[in-house]
Amino acid sequence: MSLKLGVPSKGRLMEKTFEWFAARGVQMARTGEAREYAGAVDGVSGVELVLLSASEIPRELAAGRIHLGVTGSDLVRETLADWQAQVWELAPMGFGHADLIIAVPKSWVDVETLDDLDAVAAAFRTEHGFRLRIATKYHRLVRDYLRAHGVADYQLVDSQGATEGTIRNLTAEAVADITSTGETLRANHLKILRDAPVHCSQATLFAARGADWTQARAVHGLADKLGLSLPADLG
């Protein structure tokens, strides 16, 4: 059995991942036709490339069906309960940066921090009879963050896309979303709270705690190439 390495199957995330490995002497390429999700690895033996959607990689890691996987640190934290019990974080890869932030209308001139948001949430509930709505698809991350900061009287509403538009559409009062440049937020008349972001995400190489490492000795050769030190209890 070989070591299964899951990488994003398309787009910039795939290209950057290939570049990151290539810079460390491991060449990866997609094989076959452009639409076929198959890949090959050169420069280290016993490694099998598994091309997957970045959003499926956390689940595959948790199930132990792949040994290693490249995906956003935000996706692992959001998708996996108690993520540290399921994966090891081997290496932040320095690309795919995006911050998960909380934003409110720019016209809320009285709000700059979570402290303000919390006070507004209390007043909003009194005024409108329901809890202030924060639209997001990152429920776990945002809820943990707000709990850690003791913010009360809010509710999360699910938004899988066009999240910044929910405020204008009156389905939310605030949003928690990924941003890299803040362009979309500005275009929708929103501003970011001044506090530290909910999470600063980047592409990261993870290892599955639950994978069968006994037949995946190739990980040691790969780790040498990549200059990584492996967790002591891996394999």
Added chain:
Amino acid sequence: MTGADALAATLLAEMQSAGAVPVAADILQPAETLLDLYGEDIRARAYVTHDPDLGEMMLRPDFTVPVVQAHMRIGAEPARYCYAGPVFRKQTGGRAREYLQVGYEIFARDDPARADAEVFALFARLLAPYALRPVTGDIGILKAAVAGLSTSDLRKTALLRHIWHPKRFRALLERMGGKGPLAEARADLIARLRATPVAAQIAEAGQLVGLRSEAEIAARVERLIADAETPPIPQAEVAALEGLLALKSPASDALAQMRAMGWDALAPALDRLEARLDALASAGIDPATLPFEASFGRTTMEYYDGFVFGFLPARDDLPPVATGGRYDALTAVLGQGQAIPAVGGVIRPELLEALA
């Protein structure tokens, strides 16, 4: 029947002998009531499901809400109820997701001290065979302390709202004392808000989007500016409150220490504590050795507003075997206008079984 089931049946029978009427509760509960009560956090702790007709439902995370609702619908006063059955909580790792709770609740208008003591003494008797450490506390004293600070009602309300969130409570208290990063951020905000009329600032921010209106924004700006003119909470009071929060001592001694603080606002709450300790002594519990921790119940028991108690296993990594307390305010929220003083608690038979 498992050992825990048998234990639950025995405990329930004991509670019936103590005068409680058994009540049943649906496992599926409307999510909205629980969310309104506990806030968004409950989603992380309870199993949420969806019914095509009834909307969002939850597998009951505890019995308190359905038992209070049942009492409000049908209850005669005073009333004692008991129940046993599974509750469901999301957990990580090896902790139980589904476990039994056996509970006892008293709804009574007269002599709250005696009702508090009755519940605690019953639990102490039922749990006596096990090596557990009892702890008591009193959220009512903390509320009285906040209400007694020399500051505006606005600030007291903000602090009271966060009694159950110790980290935010501390940050707010620090800001209201005029210290720390929140106070600095607030000072910057106030300077900006004072420099230009609100309407002009909102206009400058561009389009007003969302449900929160210009009037709401202006109203908060007014409150913020008024708040900035409120003097900081005196450091001596902040220190006294922090001292109170840190108090851990046998109950009689804790009462003496709190009396010695000479804090007039605490007097009615301390009188209630004293009456409870007397009632406990009459029920065979010695206040001179009963542990009291002023902050007990602040992190886990959001709806309790007076007496709180727990029975803890010797090992720190295990959850409390039993918890309970007084929740007068909750009955007002659920009773839609009606309210009745209530006190009660639950025991977890599986944890007892593990200790046996």
